Amino acid sequence: MRGRFSVDDVEAEARSRLDPCHYDFFAGAAGSEWTRRANESAWSRRPLRPRILGGGGRDLTVRVLGRSLSMPVLVSPTAFHRLAHPEGEVATARAVAAAGTLLIVSMAATRTLEDIAAAAREGAGDGDPALWFQLYPQPDEDFTTALVRRAEAAGCAALVATVDSPVFGFRERDHHNGFHDLPAGLRCENLVEPGPPERVRSIAMDPGLDWARIDRLIASTRLPVVLKGVLHPEDARLAVDHGAAGVIVSNHGGRQLDGAVASADALPDVVAAVAGRIPVLIDGGVRRGADVVRALALGAVAVGVGRPVLWGLAVDGAAGVREVLELLRDDVDRTLALCGGGRVADLDAGVLFPSAPAPADGRVAPVSEKVS
Ligand SMILES: Cc1cc2nc3c(=O)[nH]c(=O)nc-3n(C[C@H](O)[C@H](O)[C@H](O)COP(=O)(O)O)c2cc1C
Numbered sequence: 001m002r003g004r005f006s007v008d009d010v011e012a013e014a015r016s017r018l019d020p021c022h023y024d025f026f027a028g029a030a031g032s033e034w035t036r037r038a039n040e041s042a043w044s045r046r047p048l049r050p051r052i053l054g055g056g057g058r059d060l061t062v063r064v065l066g067r068s069l070s071m072p073v074l075v076s077p078t079a080f081h082r083l084a085h086p087e088g089e090v091a092t093a094r095a096v097a098a099a100g101t102l103l104i105v106s107m108a109a110t111r112t113l114e115d116i117a118a119a120a121r122e123g124a125g126d127g128d129p130a131l132w133f134q135l136y137p138q139p140d141e142d143f144t145t146a147l148v149r150r151a152e153a154a155g156c157a158a159l160v161a162t163v164d165s166p167v168f169g170f171r172e173r174d175h176h177n178g179f180h181d182l183p184a185g186l187r188c189e190n191l192v193e194p195g196p197p198e199r200v201r202s203i204a205m206d207p208g209l210d211w212a213r214i215d216r217l218i219a220s221t222r223l224p225v226v227l228k229g230v231l232h233p234e235d236a237r238l239a240v241d242h243g244a245a246g247v248i249v250s251n252h253g254g255r256q257l258d259g260a261v262a263s264a265d266a267l268p269d270v271v272a273a274v275a276g277r278i279p280v281l282i283d284g285g286v287r288r289g290a291d292v293v294r295a296l297a298l299g300a301v302a303v304g305v306g307r308p309v310l311w312g313l314a315v316d317g318a319a320g321v322r323e324v325l326e327l328l329r330d331d332v333d334r335t336l337a338l339c340g341g342g343r344v345a346d347l348d349a350g351v352l353f354p355s356a357p358a359p360a361d362g363r364v365a366p367v368s369e370k371v372s
Helices: 007-017 020-027 034-044 089-098 113-123 141-154 172-177 211-219 233-241 263-274 289-297 307-338
Strands: 062-064 067-069 073-075 102-105 130-135 158-162 225-230 246-249 280-283 302-305
Touching: 007 020, 007 307, 020 172, 020 307, 034 263, 034 289, 073 089, 073 307, 089 102, 089 113, 089 130, 089 307, 102 113, 113 130, 113 141, 130 141, 141 211, 158 211, 211 225, 225 233, 233 263, 246 263, 263 280, 263 289, 289 302, 289 307, 302 307
Parallel strands: 073 102, 073 302, 102 130, 130 158, 158 225, 225 246, 246 280, 280 302
Antiparallel strands: 062 067
16 A cells, blocks of 8 residues: 555545545535635645744644643544544544544534543543534524533533534535435434434524524533634624634635635634634644644634544544644644744744735735735
8 A cells, every 4th residue: 555645645545445425525515615625725825934044943732722732733523423434533532632632523423422522531541631512502502501511521621613504505515415414323422312212403504593692602601612613803803702712713614605715814814803812723724734834824823624634534543533633743843844943833924925914815915015
């Protein structure tokens, strides 16, 4: 077998192993998939401008909501891990904790939150793994509250409310494939209501979700609440005003609004609007160490990856997830070294060319427009 040296290599291997319908479910996005493609290309429009002869060491650790992570790469919530590997989210959790970084467990997980948390503890060597729980706030607020209580009891350190999904994105690959539900034997384990007969709730994408519901969610828990799916600086400002503990700049990997701005292009305005009051995280199209360095230079505190982890899981379960995370870690470390070293947390726009954020239309600003 040929070696795997990048996330792209792992994806190629995963693709050859997965049922094509399941590969398409993971890889695909909404509509024409313009936003999915834009996420990746937006990073590469930001050339790096390295410093030389710094002579110092390197430090990849970052702090997110008071918690130290071994690197600035964390795992965004993705559904249905048992489609990739029989162990599902349990394998993911073990690998992510062993890598010393954060897993955001999806509400649509195919293992119970309690089993996932136990696996994370095992991966962390019975230490204290970094685990957050993602939820789509449901119209049935009692059900949402019950899930929040479970996340608290399982040891999750934060909640992530995904707010970019008032309706379900239209994913054409899934429609072509007739893929609309989990195959027999798999289910969203955290949506099972005890019977008899047991019933599995479906996740409501709720156009009625509003700031008042977010206020009630925040008031209902001792956990910090992070809003995921923020692209507009005005919403970032509102998130701060409403007491969100952080925001994740994200377009759901292009799976919701096709045509939405690439995450990398949305980041600078959100960072400016938040003005350091809460942490800004980002996901979407991060495949290389250089993308991670670019995101931190633009003001993100850490970067999430979605699909890359699913590819690793499909290739080799927990070992495959670990492989992907270590490929990214090595690439971040190498990129940081080649940019002049130092603490990844200290990166700023000086490492980008031009040092002003690139305009969203991809135009490279002429020298006269540069700001230092
Ligand atoms: C297969 C798949 C399932 C996803 N499921 C969820 C989910 O349950 N909740 C959520 O907030 N985001 C979900 N997302 C979006 C991811 O959290 C993340 O925003 C996105 O994957 C980042 O882009 P990347 O895949 O290019 O890294 C999903 C993404 C994929 C690819």
